[in-house]
Amino acid sequence: MRTEAGPPVTVVVGAGLVGASIGHALTGAGWRVHLVDAVPSHAMVAAGLGAGTAEPAEPSEVGLVVVAVPPRTIADVVGESLQTYPYATVTDVGSVKAGVLDALWERPVDLTRYVGSHPMAGSHHSGPVTADGDLFVDRTWVVTPHRKSAEASTARVVELVRACRARLVTLDVDDHDAAVARVSHLPHLVSVLMAGHLTDVPEEDLVLAGQGLRDVTRIAGGDPGLWQQIVRANATAVLRELRQVAVSLDRLITAVETAPTDEAPADLSLSRELERGVDGTRRIPGKHGSAAVPYEQVVVAIPDEPGALARLFGDVEAAGVNVEDIAIEHDASRQVGYLTLSVQPERAEGLAVVMRDGGWTVV
Numbered sequence: 537m538r539t540e541a542g543p544p545v546t547v548v549v550g551a552g553l554v555g556a557s558i559g560h561a562l563t564g565a566g567w568r569v570h571l572v573d574a575v576p577s578h579a580m581v582a583a584g585l586g587a588g589t590a591e592p593a594e595p596s597e598v599g600l601v602v603v604a605v606p607p608r609t610i611a612d613v614v615g616e617s618l619q620t621y622p623y624a625t626v627t628d629v630g631s632v633k634a635g636v637l638d639a640l641w642e643r644p645v646d647l648t649r650y651v652g653s654h655p656m657a658g659s660h661h662s663g664p665v666t667a668d669g670d671l672f673v674d675r676t677w678v679v680t681p682h683r684k685s686a687e688a689s690t691a692r693v694v695e696l697v698r699a700c701r702a703r704l705v706t707l708d709v710d711d712h713d714a715a716v717a718r719v720s721h722l723p724h725l726v727s728v729l730m731a732g733h734l735t736d737v738p739e740e741d742l743v744l745a746g747q748g749l750r751d752v753t754r755i756a757g758g759d760p761g762l763w764q765q766i767v768r769a770n771a772t773a774v775l776r777e778l779r780q781v782a783v784s785l786d787r788l789i790t791a792v793e794t795a796p797t798d799e800a801p802a803d804l805s806l807s808r809e810l811e812r813g814v815d816g817t818r819r820i821p822g823k824h825g826s827a828a829v830p831y832e833q834v835v836v837a838i839p840d841e842p843g844a845l846a847r848l849f850g851d852v853e854a855a856g857v858n859v860e861d862i863a864i865e866h867d868a869s870r871q872v873g874y875l876t877l878s879v880q881p882e883r884a885e886g887l888a889v890v891m892r893d894g895g896w897t898v899v
């Protein structure tokens with residue numbers, strides 16, 4: 537039986553993007569991590585990159601098992617892990633929580649040691665090669681204890697969240713699933729709709745694509761096999777959101793139809809729809825989980841020549857302004873790019889003046 541103090545010996549089952557990222561984060565924090573995968577080369581690649589060891593753990597020493605496999609196999613792997621590792625707390629990182637718990641409830645396993653969880657961080661890539669130990673830093677990680685979870689098991693999963701430097705949120709499984717339908721699964725499907733629309737767009741039009749299109753379609757590049765399982769598992773909540781979007785789309789169509797005549801009633805006007813969009817973006821929490829801050833953007837043209845970016849950042853630093861976010865866009869038809877610097881509103885004008893004085897073109 538596991539008795540030693542300090543971080544628990546941890547087994548990560550599923551050494552893909554999320555599992556290997558957890559392996560890197562925990563190894564970096566000094567934890568002992570064993571990686572297991574149905575495809576042994578995934579565990580070996582993750583281990584080779586520093587996410588832990590691919591050597592098997594001694595089951596009686598294991599204090600925590602993190603199940604990071606595709607959604608449809610989670611309940612089976614959690615059930616097996618509860619049996620294989622008799623003293624371990626078992627958590628999973630699946631994107632949908634209620635179905636897993638329902639399936640486990642029917643099995644003869646010790647559910648006091650199971651506490652679900654879900655890091656709200658990932659990417660459109662998969663597999664161990666794209667893993668990143670900093671993936672969870674300052675990102676939300678939801679922990680979903682149920683009525684049989686032992687307090688010690690929940691505490692152990694909280695320890696995992698803290699070691700990955702994520703922000704803890706505790707929720708009931710159904711509340712979690714309703715929330716992620718709104719903030720993760722619906723956005724994914726809307727991005728898919730937009731990207732899918734591009735399959736009919738002529739290539740000569742696509743040459744004009746700027747950062748805007750890339751921004752709204754990035755997540756659509758995620759693994760369709762994984763997303764099919766996620767949407768299936770949360771279909772009821774996702775359908776509720778999709779139906780509301782269908783109503784909003786009809787309202788937008790009316791707003792655009794009537795925009796040229798300016799005859800739309802105020803509550804159906806295009807400006808009202810566009811304002812709603814701005815309001816929505818402002819509601820997304822900002823960096824470090826704080827309330828969203830409406831930054832102001834200073835856009836500077838950068839000539840496409842060696843050292844230009846370094847010089848520009850040097851001038852920004854000399855201006856003593858803290859840059860909250862940056863984005864770079866290239867103009868494919870001219871040898872120039874645009875750097876958007878997001879800063880606190882009260883610093884924007886001063887920064888623009890300093891940059892102009894330094895010879896930069898502020899757009």
Ligand SMILES: NC(=O)c1ccc[n+]([C@@H]2O[C@H](COP(=O)([O-])OP(=O)(O)OC[C@H]3O[C@@H](n4cnc5c(N)ncnc54)[C@H](O)[C@@H]3O)[C@@H](O)[C@H]2O)c1
Nearest residue numbers: 550552553554573574578604605607630631658659662663
């Ligand atoms: N991708 C994201 O952005 C993201 C974010 C948060 C949570 N999640 C959840 O994390 C889980 C893993 O997603 P991912 O993106 O890391 O996928 P991934 O495809 O990168 O990795 C999954 C790994 O699990 C392995 N695997 C499959 N079945 C297994 C089994 N029965 N036993 C052991 N290993 C098995 C695969 O070989 C693969 O290496 C999913 O449940 C997903 O819902 C994903």
Ligand SMILES: O=C(O)C(=O)C[C@]1(C(=O)O)C=C[C@@H](O)C=C1
Nearest residue numbers: 631655656657658659660720755
């Ligand atoms: O950043 C991305 O690429 C993601 O889609 C990550 C994202 C999300 O919606 O935020 C996707 C699904 C996971 O369940 C958790 C995180």
